[in-house]
Amino acid sequence: MVHSIEDGPDILYIDRHYIHEVTSPQAFIGLKERGIPVFRPGKTIATADHNIPTKDQHLQIMDELSRNQVERLSENCSKYGIELFGLNHPKNGIVHVIGPELGYTLPGMTIVCGDSHTSTHGAFGTIAFGIGTSEVEMVLATQCILQPKPKKMRITVNGNLHKGVTSKDIIMYIISEISTGGATGYFVEFSGSAIKSLSMEARMTICNMSIEMGARGGLIAPDETTFDYLRKLPSIPGIDDLESSVNQWKNLKSDPHASFDHELEFDAGLIKPMITYGTNPGMGMAIDGSIPMAEDKNKEASSSYLKSLEYMGLKPGMKLLGHPIDYVFIGSCTNGRIEDFRAFAQIIRGRKKAANITALIVPGSKKVEEQMASEGLIEVLKNAGFEVRQPGCSSCLAMNEDKIPQGKYTVSTSNRNFEGRQGPGARTLLASPFTAAAAAITGKISDPREFITEEKNVKI
Amino acid sequence: MPKVKFDFLESTCVPLPFENVDTDQIIPARFLSATSREGFGNNLFRDWRYLKTGEKNSDFILNNPKFSGKVLVAGKNFGSGSSREHAVWAIFDYGFRAVVSSFFADIFMNNSLNNGLLPVVISEELLIKLQCLIQKNPATKVKIDLEKQIFTIIPTGDSVRFGINPYKKECLLKGLDDIDFLLSMKSLITGYENNKNLVK
């Protein structure tokens, strides 16, 4: 914190700023109009991810507006001296996937990006949150933003996860319990034995979706899992002596007596594979459950609820198991990392894609794509009748051509099931990579636990 | 660079009584490819406003000539989801100057304040009452006095104080710009960087 304004927000210094093509162009126009440079270009990292195609990336982008946006980004980056991992760059990928894997996200940093899922980086014990374009301009101009102090919440998850239950299910379970506005105004720290036992990839999935319960950001204190992840990276920009940094980062934890404005506790043993049935991420349930009735809601809530189910073509009381689906999407900054594809492939291995399914399999980055190839996962998926696409946000927000058609059902590993999110009229059911895999081979909503043997139970 | 000012507003309202309206609804992603801030109002609530055929959906409130005004009266948890500031630009560009709800998503609230669109938080009870009033009589007017932080439903006289960060209030009343302010703090910022050895 640089300075605290009396009665006002704090001036917060930003250690790392990520930008992408969609929310940055207007900020650069702002700088130009003011006639000022980027204050600290070395602290901003750029990528093109939101509207790029996931096929034939070496060709020109077909959509003119998207092409223009990606070109503006390249232009702005070269003009202002910002490092860009653009389309076709060997390090290109979704902003929240490449930041950590390239070593730009480090414990203790303040990190912002014009993107709500910036909360992902909180998995490394950072203060990371999404901002609007006006704030992107602030950071470019001054490396600072104005932030009111958020309230603090701690969510503790203790206990052991059952077979086939993943970090995605943990966070979907929490959101279904506290609703999409349940953590609005708070910064959330996740802790407890179930969280501690997770890999960095899985922790990122949890922090990623903390925005879906309204939280400003989510974070997990760094520990040996964090440090080991960083030790395995080929290099970390700006850090020569990692172990001495690690020693400092070891102090980054809430002291045991820290007080929170709100505390919640959950038992990991109660969590089953989750799936959503409505049009916000809070409308989720156990995969073998039934869609709740509308009776217990007030009038306004119940009309919104029924409107949402109507959009989904579903009814209160219905079970989802066995419901036919049309598409499967695996990817996004929630579940587009290597572990997610390992999990997906684990169920797919030796089986075949269901005939009625169109699958969009989209790695989160070039690096993930490479890893998939070197581990033979692409081969496994090919043999089962799947095609792996090139990295990008893809069908998560369907700004490119990867749109789910009107009225079609898709089991998606992304983070938002909003109306029209994956294409006008698309019906999204959020779930884990295991559940997506089970749906991809059966053609309908299926319980992933039936496809996982105890010894093959990878943790994601 | 002065920004849009907001001090006082008296207007009829447009009611949108749905909960959890997210920014994907306010402005769908496929309209985010523009590189300037203008023109987003045309696609505000696009998929509710227009039918698949491209015609206007006469069931949707913005297409109902009975309702108009500069105040959008939204349901609980308005503006959740994506951080896209385009959502605020679209609402503002359409002609709204204030949004009333019982609960706003954080980033949306910030983005609104940064663009001269005033988010007014009132109790859920009053919000539902206001929505009913507008439905019954679309000529129902409200009054927003930012200086005094008072929101009034004119025909009933219901009057409540709403909260706002004092710094943000000052910015809106005077049309001040955050970046001008931050630029004026440059020496403080470089001092902080030197202290912490942040620029290598």
Ligand code: SF4
């Ligand atoms: S993958 Fe989806 S949620 Fe993540 S950054 Fe891209 S569009 Fe946003």
